[in-house]
Amino acid sequence: MEKIKMTTPLVEMDGDEMTRVLWQLIKDELLTPYIDLNTEYYDLGLVHRNETNDQVTIDSAEATKKYGVAVKCATITPNAARVKEYNLKEMYKSPNGTIRAMLDGTVFRAPIIVKGIEPYVKTWKKPITIARHAYGDVYKATEMKVKGPGKAELVYTDANGNETRELIHDFNGDGIIQGMHNLNDSIESFARSCFEFAVATKQDLWFASKDTISKKYDHTFKDIFQDIYDKEYADKFKELGIEYFYTLIDDAVARVIRSEGGYIWACKNYDGDVMSDLTDILNTRQHMVLFRDITTSISRVKRHLQTQLQLSMHGQVH
Numbered sequence: 001m002e003k004i005k006m007t008t009p010l011v012e013m014d015g016d017e018m019t020r021v022l023w024q025l026i027k028d029e030l031l032t033p034y035i036d037l038n039t040e041y042y043d044l045g046l047v048h049r050n051e052t053n054d055q056v057t058i059d060s061a062e063a064t065k066k067y068g069v070a071v072k073c074a075t076i077t078p079n080a081a082r083v084k085e086y087n088l089k090e091m092y093k094s095p096n097g098t099i100r101a102m103l104d105g106t107v108f109r110a111p112i113i114v115k116g117i118e119p120y121v122k123t124w125k126k127p128i129t130i131a132r133h134a135y136g137d138v139y140k141a142t143e144m145k146v147k148g149p150g151k152a153e154l155v156y157t158d159a160n161g162n163e164t165r166e167l168i169h170d171f172n173g174d175g176i177i178q179g180m181h182n183l184n185d186s187i188e189s190f191a192r193s194c195f196e197f198a199v200a201t202k203q204d205l206w207f208a209s210k211d212t213i214s215k216k217y218d219h220t221f222k223d224i225f226q227d228i229y230d231k232e233y234a235d236k237f238k239e240l241g242i243e244y245f246y247t248l249i250d251d252a253v254a255r256v257i258r259s260e261g262g263y264i265w266a267c268k269n270y271d272g273d274v275m276s277d278l279t280d281i282l283n284t285r286q287h288m289v290l291f292r293d294i295t296t297s298i299s300r301v302k303r304h305l306q307t308q309l310q311l312s313m314h315g316q317v318h
Contacts, residue, residue: 006038011063013044013095015073020045023073040067044095046076050088057095061102072099100134104186106193107132108264109276126262131197131205132272133190136182139269144177152177182217184224191225194266195233195244204243204263208252208271221268222246 014020031037042060049056064070076082077094100107110129146152152168168177198205207225209218229237229244237244247255249271256265256278267275 001034003034003036005036008038008069009067010037010039011060011067011070012039012041013060013070013072013075014042016045016076017074019073019075023071044072044075046078046082046086046088046092049075049092049095050086053089054092054095054098057098058102061099064099064103072096094139097139101136101140103134104189105134106190106197107134107272107276108197121257123258123260125260128256128259128261129197129201129203129264130272130276131190131194131264131266132276133187133267133269135186135190135269137180137269138178141178141180143179146171146175146177148173154179182220184220187221187224188228190266191228192232194225194264195229198242198244198264199233199236199240201264202240202242204245205266206245206247206252206255206263207266208247208249209268210249212248218268225266 014023027037040063042056042063044057044060060070060072072095075095077096078086078088078091080091082088083091108129108131111127148171150171152171154166154168156164158164169175194205194207207222209221211219211222225244225246233244249267252265253275256275265275266272
């Protein structure tokens with residue numbers, strides 16, 4: 001049988017621990033017998049990231065921009081214990097965070113329904129797709145520890161040197177500070193990719209944040225989504241018989257647990273990180289990162305799959 005030819009190279013991002021084994025197994029058993037693989041290889045294992053001062057992560061993201069498609073294995077984001085274990089030069093940032101920030105896109109995570117694997121939440125009958133904004137928030141935050149009494153302020157200096165200040169807190173003792181940001185054009189591309197995905201899959205779209213507490217940050221997300229929906233997608237949604245729905249994040253969680261599934265749930269970066277793991281209990285997961293130009297995608301070999309595959313392999317051996 002003639003192998004399938006690849007005209008565009010696939011960016012191959014190898015990972016850590018068992019995912020290296022699993023990805024090699026996938027290639028050997030499912031891909032190379034049928035496909036003439038054409039890949040551009042990047043070793044994102046923690047040892048090699050340390051050797052390159054994490055430059056390999058940046059290079060892999062640039063290659064993904066160039067070729068438009070990549071496969072990434074799960075990687076270790078080191079904590080203090082890992083720094084000591086691997087004798088690292090520094091506590092490197094999350095490769096996923098670095099790549100997402102450089103490519104600025106939306107992560108769509110959709111369960112694959114597998115017969116015989118029942119969801120823990122018995123009301124769930126259809127897949128729930130998590131659409132996670134892949135830029136900003138805590139993943140691009142700046143943090144500081146403060147010692148003793150003092151005043152913390154948020155300061156914005158415009159191009160002309162004019163300053164705008166907001167008091168964060170008057171400290172009476174030790175504490176911590178975190179500053180995070182986002183970009184309107186990134187939020188707009190996030191919203192459009194969610195609406196486009198909803199139209200393409202003919203599914204309802206939910207968006208949730210905490211605008212009642214975060215009256216500027218989260219409210220900006222809410223306002224941008226609503227404005228784009230009203231101007232560009234309301235008629236399309238009506239024609240397809242699907243709905244755009246906004247609610248608070250805590251209300252959304254309660255609704256998700258009671259629902260049957262079958263919709264897309266758009267979340268800010270941190271919310272999407274947490275909630276995608278919640279909805280993973282539906283079934284195994286498909287992972288796609290859709291970037292703002294809607295031409296680039298990344299699939300990932302995830303740790304969530306490791307236990308299932310290891311058990312399957314163990315059963316075959318014995």
